[in-house]
Amino acid sequence: MLFNSVxxxxxxxxxxxxxxxxxxxARNVWLLAAGYVFYASWDWRFLALLLTTTVVDYGVGLGIGFTDSRGRKRLxxxxxxxxxxxxxxxxxxFNFFADNLTALxxxxxLNADPITLRILLPVGVSFYTFRSITYTVDIYRGQAAPTRNLLHYAVFVSFFPxxxxxxxxxxxxxxxQIASERNITYPMVREGAWLLLLGLFKKVVxxxxxxxxxxxxFNxxxxxxxxxxxxxxxxxxLQIYGDFSGYSDMARGVARLMGFDPILNFRMPYFSMNxxxxxxxWHISLSTWLRDYLYISMGGNRKGRFRTYAHLFMTMLxxxxxxxxxxxxxxxxxxxxxxxxxxxxxxxxxGAPETAPGLWTxxxxxxxxxxxxxxGWILFRVKTIGDAGVMLRNLAVPALSRPDWLLHILLFSWPLFLLHLMKERSGDMLVVKKWPGPVRFIVYMLLFAFIVLCGRVENYEFIYAQF
Incomplete structure (x- = not known):
């Protein structure tokens, strides 16, 4: 079930x-059941993996939390x-490394028959495994206490938004937040509805x-x-930003409607200065995960300049x-x-600049x-590295083809600049909640009209749902 589907x-x-x-x-039991139904709608067979991650890490968390032996904690x-x-x-x-080993x-x-597994990629596996790893690592580091409530932990792993x-x-x-009562207030519903509408606009428009x-x-x-x-x-x-930040906004909106306060995942990344x-x-929850659980675990910047660069490069790799x-x-x-x-x-x-950079800087x-x-997105989007080389060579060809595309891009990209202006002036994408009711209503109706009139008939999947 895609967020942008009926x-x-x-x-x-x-x-x-x-x-x-x-x-x-009872509310958490219902939320857990909804998470499993939602995941099963993609492929019920992979529920076993979700349950395995949940049960193992719940047990490991208890074990780490209640043993004094450093060796047992590490084990x-x-x-x-x-x-x-x-x-x-x-x-x-597995198949990627097996194919490359065979080719090598x-x-x-050396004659070698390829060994591959005929399996599908479980949807969301990259996300919920990383999500669950934070729990056991934080307990091991002494930064969190284990929960005794299996229901709470199962909801955490399977939280469907x-x-x-x-x-x-x-x-x-x-x-x-899962353990709390989560009283749903009108401001929460208003914020959730705005984020849902904003995310849907970014995605379909x-x-x-x-x-x-x-x-x-690219094809x-x-x-x-x-x-x-x-x-x-x-x-x-623009597509990948609208697609992924749109998904994140919709996920935050759904969570907000349920009384949760989810993490912010994007802060206008294309207006960064370095x-x-x-x-x-960009993808704040992943970049901070890589920093806290990979870069710092390697040694971070504590082992000299060369090692710092090596850690940085390996983390991004x-x-x-x-x-x-x-x-x-x-x-x-x-x-x-x-x-x-x-x-x-x-x-x-x-060195550090003595004064703040000027406008042109x-x-x-x-x-x-x-x-x-x-x-960089060329490398991300192409099917093969050879295609990236072709695109870069063809980019150097002096040809002014398809100028109509420029108008198309300008037509659908100006809302991003408007959103950036809102963010810079208010410091909060939820500034709309402070506007008078009639103004909010007009903005909601305009976004809805854009979605209906400019949304495409094709139901494009979310890009990051593939990972």
Missing amino acids: NFACFFLLFYLVYVSLRGA LLCLSLLVNLGILFTFKY LQVLG ELIAGPIERARTFLP IADNMAVIADTV APSEHHGLAVLLGVYAYT PQEFWHR LGGLWHGAAWNFIFWGAYHGAALIVHRLWRELR RLTCIFLTFHMAAF
Whole structure:
């Protein structure tokens, strides 16, 4: 069930009517049942994996929390990591590594038959395994206490608004919300409805309309040159932001309607001034997860300059691999790792500026960072690394083809700049809640009209639901 589908609308309406009438444990039982039904709607067979992650990490959390032996704590943590990463590796990466190992052996002149598993990728597995790992690692580090309530932990892992494509919540901040009564107030409903409408607008008006141009270019890169390639890159840059931030807004909206306060996942990343700021604004729940559970675990910046760069590069490399079992994602991660290292080197050599940058300096930095991210999306979107090379070569061809696409992009991208202006002036995308009722009503109706009139008939899936 996609958030932008009629099926989900019917599912959530039925769920919510019952949810608001329940209290205490009954409400959490209903929420857990809804999470399992929602996940089973994709493929009921993978419920076993979700249950395995839940039961193992619940038990590991109790074990770590109630033993004084450092060795036993470490052993239990290894069990949690082995189960979660084992599930992730088996279903997402086994065939990729098996195919590449077979190819390597053949290059070396060794005959080897490929060993592959005929399995499907469980939807959301990259998200809920990382979500569950935060629980056991935080308990091991002494940053969280284990919960004795299996129901609460099961709800945390299977929380359906965030189950398919995040955000990746931390157990230490989300479990207390599950344990609370969660009295639903009118401001919560108002905020939730706004986020739902805003997310749907980003998805069906901005992302899906940008997908028309992006798919045309990326699905046949050799057929497009010059301006057409550049516009295709711009289109995908806007598509993936509208698609993923739209999903995150809708997930936050659904959670807010239920009385939760979910994590913010995007803060206008395309207006960042450098690569580091970009990753402080883009997919925040993943970038902070990589920082806290991977980069810091490697040693962070505590072991000298060279090791810091190596840790940074390896973190982004693995972050790219997290997105998908393909070389283009690995190269995309390496690209961003290199960008972060170059920025860090530049900052160390240049030193801290004595004064705040002026307007033109800020605009130049935003322009360069935007294009750093945009050209990185070429690696992310292409089917093969060879296609990326074709696009970059064709981009250099002086051809002014498809100028009509420029108008199309401008027509559907201006709302992003308007949203940025709202965010910069108020510091909060929920500033609409402070507006007078009639103004809010007009804004809601305008967004709804755009969705109806400009939304595409094709039901594009959310990009990050594939990961």
